[in-house]
Amino acid sequence: MCADDVQKAPVLETRGLTKEFRGFTAVDDVNLQVQEGHIHALIGPNGAGKTTVFNLLTKFLSPTRGEILYRGKSITSMKSNEIARLGLVRSFQISAVFAHMTALENVRVALQRPLGTSFHFWKSESSLDHLNDRAMALLEEVGLGEYADTLTVEMPYGRKRALEVATTLALDPTMMLLDEPTQGMGAEDVDRIVALIKRVSKGRTVLMVEHNLSVVSRLCDRITVLARGAVLAEGDYDNVSRNPLVREAYMGSDAAEEDGTGKEGAAV
Amino acid sequence: MTQSQHEAIAAPSMVVERQRRAKQRRTLFYLALIAVGLVAPFLAYPVFLMKILCFALFACAFNLLLGYAGLLSFGHAAFLASGGYVTGYLLASYPGLTPELGIIAGTLSATLLGVLFGVLSIRRQGIYFAMVTLALAQLMFFVYIQAPFTGGEDGLHGVPRGELLGFINLSNNMAMYYFVFAIFLFGFALIQRTVNSPFGQVLKAIRENEPRAVSLGYNVDAYKLLAFVLSAAIAGLAGSTKTVVFQLASLTDAHWHMSGEVILMTLLGGVGTLLGPVMGASLVVSLQHLLAQSPLGNWVSVILGIIFVVCVLSFRSGIVGELAKMYRKNFK
Numbered sequence: 001m002c003a004d005d006v007q008k009a010p011v012l013e014t015r016g017l018t019k020e021f022r023g024f025t026a027v028d029d030v031n032l033q034v035q036e037g038h039i040h041a042l043i044g045p046n047g048a049g050k051t052t053v054f055n056l057l058t059k060f061l062s063p064t065r066g067e068i069l070y071r072g073k074s075i076t077s078m079k080s081n082e083i084a085r086l087g088l089v090r091s092f093q094i095s096a097v098f099a100h101m102t103a104l105e106n107v108r109v110a111l112q113r114p115l116g117t118s119f120h121f122w123k124s125e126s127s128l129d130h131l132n133d134r135a136m137a138l139l140e141e142v143g144l145g146e147y148a149d150t151l152t153v154e155m156p157y158g159r160k161r162a163l164e165v166a167t168t169l170a171l172d173p174t175m176m177l178l179d180e181p182t183q184g185m186g187a188e189d190v191d192r193i194v195a196l197i198k199r200v201s202k203g204r205t206v207l208m209v210e211h212n213l214s215v216v217s218r219l220c221d222r223i224t225v226l227a228r229g230a231v232l233a234e235g236d237y238d239n240v241s242r243n244p245l246v247r248e249a250y251m252g253s254d255a256a257e258e259d260g261t262g263k264e265g266a267a268v
Numbered sequence: 269m270t271q272s273q274h275e276a277i278a279a280p281s282m283v284v285e286r287q288r289r290a291k292q293r294r295t296l297f298y299l300a301l302i303a304v305g306l307v308a309p310f311l312a313y314p315v316f317l318m319k320i321l322c323f324a325l326f327a328c329a330f331n332l333l334l335g336y337a338g339l340l341s342f343g344h345a346a347f348l349a350s351g352g353y354v355t356g357y358l359l360a361s362y363p364g365l366t367p368e369l370g371i372i373a374g375t376l377s378a379t380l381l382g383v384l385f386g387v388l389s390i391r392r393q394g395i396y397f398a399m400v401t402l403a404l405a406q407l408m409f410f411v412y413i414q415a416p417f418t419g420g421e422d423g424l425h426g427v428p429r430g431e432l433l434g435f436i437n438l439s440n441n442m443a444m445y446y447f448v449f450a451i452f453l454f455g456f457a458l459i460q461r462t463v464n465s466p467f468g469q470v471l472k473a474i475r476e477n478e479p480r481a482v483s484l485g486y487n488v489d490a491y492k493l494l495a496f497v498l499s500a501a502i503a504g505l506a507g508s509t510k511t512v513v514f515q516l517a518s519l520t521d522a523h524w525h526m527s528g529e530v531i532l533m534t535l536l537g538g539v540g541t542l543l544g545p546v547m548g549a550s551l552v553v554s555l556q557h558l559l560a561q562s563p564l565g566n567w568v569s570v571i572l573g574i575i576f577v578v579c580v581l582s583f584r585s586g587i588v589g590e591l592a593k594m595y596r597k598n599f600k
Contacts, residue, residue: 058483084485096480098473109473110484112466118486119494121467128466149286171484 009072011036011175011205012057012088017066019052019229026052028229029066034175034222039197039206041216044226045249050209051093053226054179057207058090059083070175087174093183093209095160099153103144103163106152107135110170135170142166142196158189162196169200176201178208182215194218217241225249305449314445315513320553321452322510327533327545329502332459334531335540336468337495338475342398342527343385343405347500349412349522351378351507356424356517357417367430367438371451371508378504379497381408386496390489402524409522423518427511444513451509455502460542462498471495532572536579538586547588 010033019027027049034040042050055061057068059080068076075083084090098106111131117123139145142162147155152163161181168176181197182190194215197206210216216223216237223240225232227249233240240246308317326348333339355374358365389400412418419425429438438444462468474481474488481488511517520526529552537548552572559568583590 060479060482079487080482081485081487084483089485090483092479092483096477096483098476098480100476101469101472105469109469109481112469113485115466117466118470119467119491121462121465121494121498123465123467124461125464125466125469128469167484 010034011071012207013069014053014057015067015069017053017056017068018064019049019056019061020064026229027056027063030226030229030231032224032231034205034207036205037203038221039201039208039219041220041223042207042209042226043211043213043216043223044232047228048226049229050226051179052229054090054177054209057177058088084171087171088177089168089171089173089175090177091164091168091179091181093179095157095164097152097160097163097167100151102149102151103139103155103166104132104135104148106163107138107166107170108132110167111135113171138166138170139163141169141200143192158185158192161185161189161193165193165196165200173204175205175207178206178210180209180211182210182212190215213241302453305453309442309445314441316553316557318445318448318513319510320550321448322506322513323530323533323553324546324549325452325455325509326503326506327530327537327549328456328459328542329499329506330530331534331539331541331545332462332502333495333499334534335544336463336475337471337492337499339390339492339496340394340398340531341389341401341496341499342524342531343401343403343408344499344503344530345522345524345526346385346405346408347378347382347503348507348510348526348530349517349519350381350408351375351504352511352517352521353412353418353424354378355508356427356511359430359512360424360427363428365430366434367432367447367512370430371505371512374508374511375501375505378507379501382497382500382504383493385500386493390492390496402527405522405524405527409519409524412519412522418517418519421519423516423520424511425516427515427517429512429515438512448509448513451505455505456542456546458498459502462495463542467491467494532576534586536576536586538589538592541586541588541592544586544588548586551587 012032012034014030014032017027017030017032018025030053032053042053044050052061056063059075059078063076066076067074070083070086070088075086075088098109101109108128108131111134112118112128115128117127136145136148139148142165144159144162144166147159147163152160155163165181178197182193185193190212197208197219208220220237222235223237224234225240225243225246232249233243233246235243326344329347330341330344333341351374353374354377355370358373359367359370385401385404388404389397392400413420429444431437432443432447436443436447438447463471470481470486470491473484474486474491478488507521510521533548533552534545535548536551537546538544555572555575556568559565559571564571579586585593
């Protein structure tokens with residue numbers, strides 16, 4: 001699979017992406033290529049710069065140097081919300097939901113944007129009611145139908161993450177960037193989210209930061225390993241997990257965490 | 269149609285039904301309140317009631333920003349004062365001008381000032397936003413001391429109430445009251461609609477989780493700016509109306525004390541609830557009125573301060589917020 005894929009133009013590409021915080025280089029000359037239709041994982045020990053890369057890609061941070069290309073076009077100087085409008089939608093490490101809105105309203109806020117009435121403060125909220133069916137269908141898709149009328153703050157953690165996925169799907173993104181989608185979850189919830197990601201990734205490209213290597217091994221087509229802000233290795237799971245550099249970087253930091261999840265042991 | 273599709277459509281219709289019933293109850297409740305407002309001037313001194321209504325509208329405007337956009341402005345006095353000064357100056361200088369036109373002009377000037385303040389402050393967050401708005405409002409305070417049309421330290425006195433639409437004489441307190449009541453209802457309804465509009469939904473989303481709203485593609489600064497301008501406009505409307513009622517515009521309205529007082533009213537009544545600011549304003553204005561006549565007259569600020577501290581420590585969501593919680597717990 002590798003030879004073919006690499007020659008295709010990547011959906012998302014970074015060239016020499018660098019971010020410095022007052023002399024400290026958090027992201028160092030990262031060249032990343034994400035292929036169309038792939039589930040691509042970004043892994044690495046704590047502090048490797050994974051989330052910083054995410055924040056750079058979605059312009060929540062501005063890079064010090066380097067370029068970000070989406071479908072061959074530079075998005076380096078775009079604003080976060082403009083990038084989202086291109087179909088590049090991110091999630092967050094801590095579940096990002098609108099706590100004091102119902103699950104249905106959470107999804108509907110995403111659905112209402114293309115209507116172009118979002119500045120209409122004189123219009124009734126009931127002008128959004130025709131979106132309810134679509135919002136409901138999206139909730140059903142992630143198994144949250146029964147929570148439609150529940151305030152999000154009252155939902156269990158795993159369900160909030162599922163709601164986040166439903167909200168993201170509402171935008172029909174071409175590419176999803178998921179920041180540790182299974183973080184802080186029990187084994188049962190992890191399985192549910194893995195199945196969900198697999199299902200919704202059809203016809204989309206996914207780039208995800210993930211700590212749980214069993215999740216990575218089950219989901220991802222390609223893996224990039226970051227350490228100290230730089231790319232340490234790249235390849236499919238078997239290649240990467242055999243790489244001695246990767247083993248070294250991971251020893252001690254993530255071995256313990258792997259034991260905690262109890263799935264497939266520490267594969268790296 | 270398959271079973272699951274059926275369910276998918278049945279569930280929201282149930283939600284809609286429940287919402288419809290809640291809406292009915294709310295409508296009845298508001299109708300009752302309007303009835304109270306209509307008979308009130310027969311039971312209490314109309315000028316006192318008008319004062320309450322003006323401050324209630326001011327607090328509602330402030331609450332639109334703090335309660336629904338999550339922005340704490342510490343400079344709202346500037347909008348109240350600008351509305352008041354412009355209306356007062358126009359009505360005093362052009363005797364032919366009817367009061368409603370004066371009020372519209374005052375409101376517009378506060379709106380423009382709101383655009384200016386908003387553009388300068390909206391990118392800052394939290395305490396920095398509050399400080400920028402405070403600084404801008406202080407700037408306006410000095411402008412109003414120096415500017416020739418405000419009467420400086422003396423303010424503008426003897427602003428004529430005039431005749432509404434050219435034929436309703438507003439020097440009659442009853443007529444004036446119903447005019448103010450109508451303005452209040454208009455302002456309140458505008459806020460109610462704004463909060464429950466497509467715009468209100470996005471605003472709520474921004475308040476709940478701003479980065480997420482950005483990641484959904486919303487340009488959050490633009491939404492905040494619109495909320496800020498709406499809030500400034502309604503605060504200006506309150507100030508303009510107040511000037512017509514009391515026939516004066518003074519520096520008291522521009523002072524930062526006023527910005528603080530509106531925060532007090534809103535928090536006391538319940539921030540983020542529609543009726544909270546109305547309750548808070550009624551309470552604060554009534555207390556000031558009662559205390560000013562009692563031997564404790566010099567202690568108004570101290571007593572209000574103590575009430576404020578007790579309120580913030582013991583019932584954080586304010587009077588109306590706590591009542592709503594109780595209602596939800598016991599009747600649902």
